[in-house]
Amino acid sequence: MQFCKLMRLTALLFLIGGGPAVGGDLLDLVVPVYQVRDASMKEALEELREWGLLVGFEELSTESDRRISITLYGASIRSILDALTSGQRGYRWQRYQSRLSPGSDLVIVNIMPVHALEDGQSVMNLKVREFKWSNIRPSIDLLRLHELVPELRSLYREVAAAGSAGSRIFGVGKSPLGDFAISAVFRNLTLREILNEVSLRTGTSWTYERTSSPWPHRWRTF
Numbered sequence: 001m002q003f004c005k006l007m008r009l010t011a012l013l014f015l016i017g018g019g020p021a022v023g024g025d026l027l028d029l030v031v032p033v034y035q036v037r038d039a040s041m042k043e044a045l046e047e048l049r050e051w052g053l054l055v056g057f058e059e060l061s062t063e064s065d066r067r068i069s070i071t072l073y074g075a076s077i078r079s080i081l082d083a084l085t086s087g088q089r090g091y092r093w094q095r096y097q098s099r100l101s102p103g104s105d106l107v108i109v110n111i112m113p114v115h116a117l118e119d120g121q122s123v124m125n126l127k128v129r130e131f132k133w134s135n136i137r138p139s140i141d142l143l144r145l146h147e148l149v150p151e152l153r154s155l156y157r158e159v160a161a162a163g164s165a166g167s168r169i170f171g172v173g174k175s176p177l178g179d180f181a182i183s184a185v186f187r188n189l190t191l192r193e194i195l196n197e198v199s200l201r202t203g204t205s206w207t208y209e210r211t212s213s214p215w216p217h218r219w220r221t222f
Contacts, residue, residue, distance in 0.1 A: 053077055054200065055108065055205040057208070091112065100197055138198060142220060
């Protein structure tokens with residue numbers, strides 16, 4: 001365990017120093033050993049997050065049937081992401097470039113179902129016209145996202161009117177850096193983009209999954 005921590009610290013010092021081993025890009029950071037056994041995609045990503053990677057993860061509804069076993073030596077984070085999403089696992093990944101800070105070097109990666117971006121019915125593609133988010137606290141606010149985002153609030157009311165007023169969204173987890181008291185105004189961004197922008201500013205990764213509840217959306221921090 002101490003050896004792994006030392007190797008992670010060494011790699012991160014290369015990154016901070018802009019050493020040639022990683023070229024200053026977190027996705028090029030070399031992980032000495034990456035290994036997961038019979039893991040879900042979320043568990044595999046949690047292991048990768050130990051190296052400082054921020055993740056926005058949209059879970060497949062059939063995730064429970066998909067397990068991953070993989071061992072890689074001296075692979076970059078980019079290569080690990082390629083390996084995790086290769087084959088028939090049903091996922092794709094992409095680096096998100098901040099819409100609010102285009103020149104930023106901050107990195108968050110979205111792992112999502114292969115056709116997620118083209119899915120016009122996905123709530124993650126919902127375009128939010130204007131959303132003022134005050135005193136952002138991800139581990140608390142994801143619990144009540146349907147109360148905060150106007151477009152989600154309208155959808156939730158429709159479900160409640162159909163007799164499921166007792167449904168609610170569960171948000172579990174805490175940012176590794178703690179919650180930050182920041183505020184922001186988002187205009188003409190999708191829900192996915194908004195969550196990414198918040199992650200870049202709070203150091204919090206997030207997950208989204210569909211459920212069998214009348215209100216079928218659940219967001220969590222992790």
